[in-house]
Amino acid sequence: MKFFIDTANIDDITEANALGILDGVTTNPSLMAKEGITGQQNILNHYIDICNIVDGPVSAEVIATDFEGMVSEGEHLSGLHKNIVVKVPMTLEGIKAIKHFSSKGIKTNCTLIFSAGQALIAAKAGASYVSPFLGRLDDISSNGLDLIAQIRLIYDNYAYDTEILAASVRHPMHIIHCAEIGSDVMTGPLKAIKALANHPLTTSGLEQFLADHAKGNS
Numbered sequence: 001m002k003f004f005i006d007t008a009n010i011d012d013i014t015e016a017n018a019l020g021i022l023d024g025v026t027t028n029p030s031l032m033a034k035e036g037i038t039g040q041q042n043i044l045n046h047y048i049d050i051c052n053i054v055d056g057p058v059s060a061e062v063i064a065t066d067f068e069g070m071v072s073e074g075e076h077l078s079g080l081h082k083n084i085v086v087k088v089p090m091t092l093e094g095i096k097a098i099k100h101f102s103s104k105g106i107k108t109n110c111t112l113i114f115s116a117g118q119a120l121i122a123a124k125a126g127a128s129y130v131s132p133f134l135g136r137l138d139d140i141s142s143n144g145l146d147l148i149a150q151i152r153l154i155y156d157n158y159a160y161d162t163e164i165l166a167a168s169v170r171h172p173m174h175i176i177h178c179a180e181i182g183s184d185v186m187t188g189p190l191k192a193i194k195a196l197a198n199h200p201l202t203t204s205g206l207e208q209f210l211a212d213h214a215k216g217n218s
Contacts (some may be wrong), residue, residue: 102126
């Protein structure tokens with residue numbers, strides 16, 4: 001499974017990349033605003049800065065909601081850097097835009113997926129990735145993992161090339177469960193990725209090894 005980090009924070013991206021296991025980045029206008037990045041040119045420059053850190057897909061989201069606007073924005077975004085993946089919302093206008101981008105060889109990430117039907121038409125339009133929002137479904141007492149498993153089954157039935165990008169990942173067990181059911185990619189915060197490395201027996205075992213080593217050399 002590929003690991004993406006969902007942030008616009010350069011320090012977190014740099015730290016995640018230094019681990020040697022980072023495959024890409026997803027971000028959105030809300031995450032940009034959280035980092036105080038405003039103004040169109042500043043946002044575009046920030047995408048380029050991220051691409052210069054990570055050698056992998058970087059999802060850059062369109063703001064327009066109409067077909068013509070999405071196409072104009074998306075083509076501009078894709079021209080910023082070879083790593084850019086154009087992030088398009090799951091709407092009928094978005095599906096039309098994804099089909100256009102696919103015909104031009106521009107990679108896309110169809111975001112805000114909350115049903116198998118949405119994932120199916122996104123794949124038929126040629127989306128490179130679909131982003132089912134696991135955590136947001138959990139928030140309304142729905143099972144986001146069930147949706148990912150359903151999409152996996154449908155895509156395998158018809159050999160769609162579209163990759164399932166589990167989004168809105170909140171904690172390390174989300175990551176493990178996504179890996180178990182065959183999500184191609186997960187995207188989440190750095191703390192969830194780093195938490196995969198933690199186990200109390202590892203910590204206590206290392207402490208014991210070091211204590212024994214110290215005794216033997218005293």
